[in-house]
Each structure stands twice: as structure tokens, then as C-alpha cells.
Amino acid sequence: MSKRWARGWKVVLLLLLAWPFVAWLAALALIKTVSLPRADVVVVLSGSSAYIERSRRGAELYKEGRAPRVVLTNDNLRGGWSEERQTNPLFVERAQEELARAGVPSDSVEVLPDVVAGTHDEAIAVYNYATRKGIHSVLVVTSPYHTRRALLTMQRTFRDTGIVVGVERTENGEQTPSPTTWWLHRRGWSAVALEYPKLIYYYWKYR
Secondary structure, rough: OOOHHHHHHHHHHHHHHHHHHHHHHHHHHHHOOOOOOOOOOOOOOOOOHHHHHHHHHHHHHHHHHOOOEEEEEEOOOOOOOOOOOOOOOOOHHHHHHHHHHHOOOOHHHHEEEEOOOHHHHHHHHHHHHHHHHOOOOEEEEEEEHHHHHHHHHHHOOOOOOEEEEEEOOOOOOOOOOOOOHHHHHHHHHHHHHOOOHHHHHHHHHHH
């Protein structure tokens, strides 16, 4: 084996050994939380298949007394078949069910009227709601690897409004893979690897 091939294999081996550490750092870099001890509303962002973990975290914050209301954004997407309903419910309807199961009263839950197609749409919908209702603080709930982009988008949307924005993450392991093992799961690649181009796009487009 030539020296060039030997060096090449060493580089490959080093990259393979370093990958789990690099992947872990890449996942952690996407996680950014800004906690608020109390807010006017908890806003649970749409997440389609992540609606369970986000709704449950929203319910936890509500039951901790961190906000008197839980607000849901609506991406207008439908999930799988429900035998109980005999239809394919919207994910926002499933989120409402999760909140109810977690003990959040229905009169403390509100679905925003605007249909959203992304994080920027959600920020605008929350902004419209907050300014219309005279809200002064918003605590956003989303999945861990979405927190940095969500916070960036919300802070830019609410800039110079005087409205305080916080972001809370869900726990890993329920619907979001752990930072140490995300690359072993297909969902992890969409949650981490694909999040970076989205973050770059949002950073430059919504300045």
C-alpha cells in the first residue's frame, strides 16, 4: 500500500472517530432557550408529527403557572386515521386533545386563526395575536433543534415592540432524538442536518 493510500485511510479513520463528537456539537449548537418565569401566554408551535412533545411541554408550563393560556398555531396539516373520529384530524386538533389529556382546560386553549406554512408565518401570526390582545410577554414552545431558529425569528418579528419573547424546548427522547444519537435516526437527519440550511436561509432572508 502506497504512503498516499495509507494517509488517506488514516484521515478516513480519524473522521469516523471524530464524527460522533462533531454530530453531538452540531446538535447542541441548534438548542437555544430563553426562559421566562411567567408570561401572558404559552405559544405551542406547529410541528406536525412533533405535536405530542410540544403539546405536553406546553401543558407542563401551564400547570406550573408560567402562563394562564396556551395558544396553538395551525399548519392545517392532517395526521393519520382516527378510529374514534372516523377521519384524519388536523394536527392542531390532536394537539388540543393532548392538552386536554394533560389537564389543560379547553377554555384556556386558543387556536390562532391564521394558517401557517413555516416559522416566519408563525411569528407573524403570534405577533398579530399579541398586538391585538395587548399581550406583553410570550413563551414559545418548540422542539429542541428548532429553538435557535424559532428564537431568532420571533425576536426579529417582535423587535422594538416591547413584547418579551422566551423559548422553551421539549425534552429529547419522546419524538426528538438525543444529541448523541440523532444521526442514527432518519428523523434526526431532518431535525438536525436539514435545520442548518433553514437557519442560514432565515438568518439572511428575515433580517
